[in-house]
Structure formats: structure tokens, C-alpha cells
Amino acid sequence: MSSKPKLAVSACLLGKKVRYNGDAAEFRVLNRVWSEHLELIGVCPEVGIGMGVPRPTIRLVKGEERISLVNPKNGEDFTDKMLEYSEIQSDYLMSVGISGFVFKKDSPSCGLERVKVYRGDNPQAVRDGVGMFAKVFTTLYPHIPVIEEGRLTDPLQAEHFLARVHFFSEWQTIGEEGWTAQKIMQFHAEHKLFLLSRAPDVKRTLGRIIAQGFDNDEHPESVALKYMTEAQKGLSVLTKRGRIAHAMERVVGKLPNMTKQDKKEIVEVIHQFRKGLLPRSAAMILLSHHINRNDANNPIHKNFIAPIPMNMGLMARV
Ligand code: SF4
Known part of the structure; x- marks a missing residue:
């Protein structure tokens, strides 16, 4: 299959x-x-x-x-x-x-x-x-x-749509055997940077949906469905360079064991991306290099850095 x-x-x-x-x-x-x-x-x-x-x-x-x-x-x-x-x-x-x-x-x-x-x-x-x-x-x-x-035909729209598809696909795979409160909270936690970089207002709303759902004793399947419906509604609006760059800076700020020189270099590349002088792939490749060296197994970073396969070529065009 x-x-x-x-x-x-x-x-x-x-x-x-x-x-x-x-x-x-x-x-x-x-x-x-x-x-x-x-x-x-x-x-x-x-x-x-x-x-x-x-x-x-x-x-x-x-x-x-x-x-x-x-x-x-x-x-x-x-x-x-x-x-x-x-x-x-x-x-x-x-x-x-x-x-x-x-x-x-x-x-x-x-x-x-x-x-x-x-x-x-x-x-x-x-x-x-x-x-x-x-x-x-x-x-x-x-x-x-x-x-x-x-x-x-617009690479920005294509990349963003594919990211939404992969986000949905992951939600679907995790929920295949049924949703639990634990699974929903984990999914949300592991996608917080992804959401921050694409739909920051919705990230907060989603947190509320989860909290209210469980306060009201709602079935986890119903909370999970409300969660994804609201998430996709928010994600239907195209993200901006600045939001992606801001999320990248958050990652840099949290990575342990970065030298001052490493930080300076990567912050400069992110800055160039923010100004439209470098494509997203340049900053993402450098960032993933440091993530792999420092914090390789963190799914929060994986979901943010590689929401779609890099070899589709879209990251080099946005
Ligand atoms: S797939 Fe839709 S748009 Fe294409 S021919 Fe069929 S009905 Fe028309």
C-alpha cells in the first residue's frame, strides 16, 4: 500500500x-x-x-x-x-x-x-x-x-497548499486508530512552530478549542475535527515571509550549543530571506544543518523545517 x-x-x-x-x-x-x-x-x-x-x-x-x-x-x-x-x-x-x-x-x-x-x-x-x-x-x-x-502557478501558493496537505495528512495518520486527549495535545505541541509560521492567530484559537473541548467533556474525535476545521480555515490565508522568518529566529534562539559566530551567520541569512534577497531554502538548509547537529530528534523542528519535501523544488522559489 x-x-x-x-x-x-x-x-x-x-x-x-x-x-x-x-x-x-x-x-x-x-x-x-x-x-x-x-x-x-x-x-x-x-x-x-x-x-x-x-x-x-x-x-x-x-x-x-x-x-x-x-x-x-x-x-x-x-x-x-x-x-x-x-x-x-x-x-x-x-x-x-x-x-x-x-x-x-x-x-x-x-x-x-x-x-x-x-x-x-x-x-x-x-x-x-x-x-x-x-x-x-x-x-x-x-x-x-x-x-x-x-x-x-504561484510557487508561494503551491508551497503553502502542499504544507497544508502534509499537515492534514499527518493529522489523519495519527487519528487513524482513534483520537485521545493526549494525541490531540501532542499533535498541537509538535506543530506549534508550523502554525506560528503560517497562521499565528489560529494557533491561539486552536489552543482554546482543545482546552474548552476537554473542559466540556467533548469526545476527542469531535475536538480533533473542530481543531482541523479551524486550522485549515486559518491556513487558507497565505502566510508572509516575515512570519516564517520570525519562526526561524525562534528556533535559532532555542538551539543549544550554537557559537556566537554560528548565530550571527544564520541570523544574517534569515534577515536576507526576510528582505527577499535569498530564497527560503537557503535559510532552511542552514537552519536544518544546525538543528541536526544540536536537536535532531525534535519533531517540532521537523514539522516546521520540512513541511513539504525539499526536492519538490518549491522552497527554492519562495
Ligand atoms: S474534471 Fe471537472 S472540470 Fe474537468 S472535465 Fe470533468 S467536470 Fe469538467
């Missing part, structure tokens, strides 16, 4: 010829780089509801009571089929243990944001919708990290 985290992806992005016109919309980095580190699971909701390839184009149409998914040429309505399929497929994906989802932008089924929605006979659409499948998935499972492929 594969130990790579599983990532669901709109199937056309993986090069599958499942679009309405029989084409694919391959987003190459997924097949070429990401597939080495993640198990990619392709999903095409429109094929899933039996529309076949090629097929007529469909669109979101706002009615009085709900938004529907229809074929504008003949008015055929796919809403109920899509809603039913979406629930079943979302539950299935959760049961196989996905840790994230990359959706195809602009699609009336898969788009996550700014999808065209038509009103009545008006030929002008308003870009304020969410694809029907994506809407059901994110409503049912708000604790799963999601993104559109368009955002992944």
Missing part, C-alpha cells in the same frame, strides 16, 4: 480526456513532480453522472429557490443527479483517506470560486458561483485543504 498522502484532482488536470469536447486540460506539474510525492486520484463529476465524452456544455443558472446545473440548449436539468453523485463521491474520497483536492477553475462542476452563474435569459453571467460538485465537497468536508489549479 502506498504511504504517500492522497490528493484528489479534477481528472482533466491529470491529462485525462474527459472534458466536454474530448480534450484534457493537463496541469503538467501534477503528473511530472507532484505524483512522485503524492498519490493523485482523478475525479470527473460530469463523467461520473453519466454525461459521457463528448457531451453538451452545461452551466449554473440561478432560479428563485436554488442554483441549477442545466444544458442551456435544451433545458435538461442535471442538478439532482449531480447533488446525489457529489455526496456519494465526496464520502467515498474521504473513506479512502484523501488529504486535499485540486479543482479545475471556472468549471460549473469543479470550480471553487468566481464560476459563471446565469440569471434568467440574461446572456451575461455573473462570476459569483461555485461549481456544484466543489460546493458539496467543501460543505461536507470543510477541514480538507482545497485549491484551484490556477493558483498553483
Whole structure:
């Protein structure tokens, strides 16, 4: 069995010829780089509801009571089929243990944001919708990290999304045999630097969720789910260089046995990273060198330094 985290992806992005016109919309980095580190699971909701390839184009149409998914040429309505399929497929994906989802932008089924929605006979659409499948998935499972492929062309967004996926995957692995209060507290403690560097306000909220949950005698499974839902909500906002640099300085401050010269050197490299003169990888490699010499087995540092595999090349571009 594969130990790579599983990532669901709109199937056309993986090069599958499942679009309405029989084409694919391959987003190459997924097949070429990401597939080495993640198990990619392709999903095409429109094929899933039996529309076949090629097929007529469909669109979101706002009615009085709900938004529907229809074929504008003949008015055929796919809403109920899509809603039913979406629930079943979302539950299935959760049961196989996905840790994230990359959706195809602009699609009336898969788009996550700014999808065209038509009103009545008006030929002008308003870009304020969410694809029907994506809407059901994110409503049912708000604790799963999601993104559109368009955002992944920005290395900062790609790196941050992958870090969220790995954070989630670890939470999933630890909780596989059931959550206990001890496990939740340990997970939080071991990810405190990671959270500090990416979503410092949420780190405090998460501490409160844990404390209140146990004060109120909540079941650990429920506390763990609330924890991850809130964590991913906070992590959905991109982090800043300054936050990462601040967390790096905290690590330097706590490492034992550093000479004055070592400290001076590394603080200077972090400073250059903060100013955008050096990539994150330069500071991280130097920092991990000192961590390995001084405090190698501390998971707090590992989770902060290597939230995603360094050989994906993203750290050198952010
Ligand atoms: S965007 Fe979604 S529904 Fe459309 S072809 Fe790609 S996977 Fe299928």
C-alpha cells in the first residue's frame, strides 16, 4: 500500500480526456513532480453522472429557490443527479483517506470560486458561483485543504497548499486508530512552530478549542475535527515571509550549543530571506544543518523545517 498522502484532482488536470469536447486540460506539474510525492486520484463529476465524452456544455443558472446545473440548449436539468453523485463521491474520497483536492477553475462542476452563474435569459453571467460538485465537497468536508489549479502557478501558493496537505495528512495518520486527549495535545505541541509560521492567530484559537473541548467533556474525535476545521480555515490565508522568518529566529534562539559566530551567520541569512534577497531554502538548509547537529530528534523542528519535501523544488522559489 502506498504511504504517500492522497490528493484528489479534477481528472482533466491529470491529462485525462474527459472534458466536454474530448480534450484534457493537463496541469503538467501534477503528473511530472507532484505524483512522485503524492498519490493523485482523478475525479470527473460530469463523467461520473453519466454525461459521457463528448457531451453538451452545461452551466449554473440561478432560479428563485436554488442554483441549477442545466444544458442551456435544451433545458435538461442535471442538478439532482449531480447533488446525489457529489455526496456519494465526496464520502467515498474521504473513506479512502484523501488529504486535499485540486479543482479545475471556472468549471460549473469543479470550480471553487468566481464560476459563471446565469440569471434568467440574461446572456451575461455573473462570476459569483461555485461549481456544484466543489460546493458539496467543501460543505461536507470543510477541514480538507482545497485549491484551484490556477493558483498553483504561484510557487508561494503551491508551497503553502502542499504544507497544508502534509499537515492534514499527518493529522489523519495519527487519528487513524482513534483520537485521545493526549494525541490531540501532542499533535498541537509538535506543530506549534508550523502554525506560528503560517497562521499565528489560529494557533491561539486552536489552543482554546482543545482546552474548552476537554473542559466540556467533548469526545476527542469531535475536538480533533473542530481543531482541523479551524486550522485549515486559518491556513487558507497565505502566510508572509516575515512570519516564517520570525519562526526561524525562534528556533535559532532555542538551539543549544550554537557559537556566537554560528548565530550571527544564520541570523544574517534569515534577515536576507526576510528582505527577499535569498530564497527560503537557503535559510532552511542552514537552519536544518544546525538543528541536526544540536536537536535532531525534535519533531517540532521537523514539522516546521520540512513541511513539504525539499526536492519538490518549491522552497527554492519562495
Ligand atoms: S472540470 Fe471537472 S467536470 Fe469538467 S472535465 Fe474537468 S474534471 Fe470533468
